[in-house]
Amino acid sequence: MEFYHAPGSCSQATHILLREAKLDFRPCKVDILSRALEDGSDYAQTNPNGYVPALVLDDGMVLTENVAILDWIATQSAGLLPEGTMGRTRHLQMLGFISTEIHKPFIPLFFLEDEAESGCLREILGPRFRWIGSNFEGDYIFGDRFTGADAFLYVMLRWAGMVGLETPDMFEAFIEQAERRQSVRSVLAAEGMKPLRRAA
Numbered sequence: 001m002e003f004y005h006a007p008g009s010c011s012q013a014t015h016i017l018l019r020e021a022k023l024d025f026r027p028c029k030v031d032i033l034s035r036a037l038e039d040g041s042d043y044a045q046t047n048p049n050g051y052v053p054a055l056v057l058d059d060g061m062v063l064t065e066n067v068a069i070l071d072w073i074a075t076q077s078a079g080l081l082p083e084g085t086m087g088r089t090r091h092l093q094m095l096g097f098i099s100t101e102i103h104k105p106f107i108p109l110f111f112l113e114d115e116a117e118s119g120c121l122r123e124i125l126g127p128r129f130r131w132i133g134s135n136f137e138g139d140y141i142f143g144d145r146f147t148g149a150d151a152f153l154y155v156m157l158r159w160a161g162m163v164g165l166e167t168p169d170m171f172e173a174f175i176e177q178a179e180r181r182q183s184v185r186s187v188l189a190a191e192g193m194k195p196l197r198r199a200a
């Protein structure tokens with residue numbers, strides 16, 4: 001399987017979950033501005049929409065969209081979904097929330113120069129992070145199981161740190177827990193990034 005990604009982007013969540021699931025994959029780095037792969041070829045040939053993440057499965061199927069990819073990986077290995085008959089649905093609910101209510105509206109914060117506009121966006125995003133915090137059932141969103149939703153949240157919290165967006169204090173412990181995981185440590189090393197917390 002091939003994994004198309006850009007370091008530090010939302011594809012980092014896929015990267016983490018692929019390692020959690022211990023799946024074999026070949027990482028392929030995409031320059032998301034030029035849409036070029038490292039060998040100079042055109043990533044749009046693989047994903048005409050040009051964005052990451054994308055997986056090309058061994059049968060050639062191209063899988064895109066964070067929600068679908070993280071859900072698919074979670075079904076490939078045991079212990080990556082919340083327990084119970086509603087576990088997969090609850091996980092999808094949280095992935096959908098992070099994808100549409102946090103990830104997508106977050107992106108302009110990296111580019112907005114107008115303080116009023118950026119302040120408005122911060123006011124929208126703050127309560128959404130707090131809502132996730134209010135749903136925590138343990139060390140992670142669904143208790144003691146680290147899921148794709150946790151991987152996605154971790155990446156969004158890294159982004160929050162980059163733009164100085166305040167998030168609930170409880171996420172400090174979450175970040176520390178996440179950064180103790182081998183999957184997170186090896187992905188950060190592979191993507192050339194530092195953990196947020198020195199304690200990790």
Ligand SMILES: N[C@@H](CCC(=O)N[C@@H](CS)C(=O)NCC(=O)O)C(=O)O
Pocket residue numbers: 009010011032049050051052053064065066067099
């Ligand atoms: N709908 C896609 C969007 C993914 C996305 O926004 N990826 C960003 C990186 S965080 C990207 O590749 N942006 C470059 C572009 O849109 O051309 C998903 O949810 O997976």
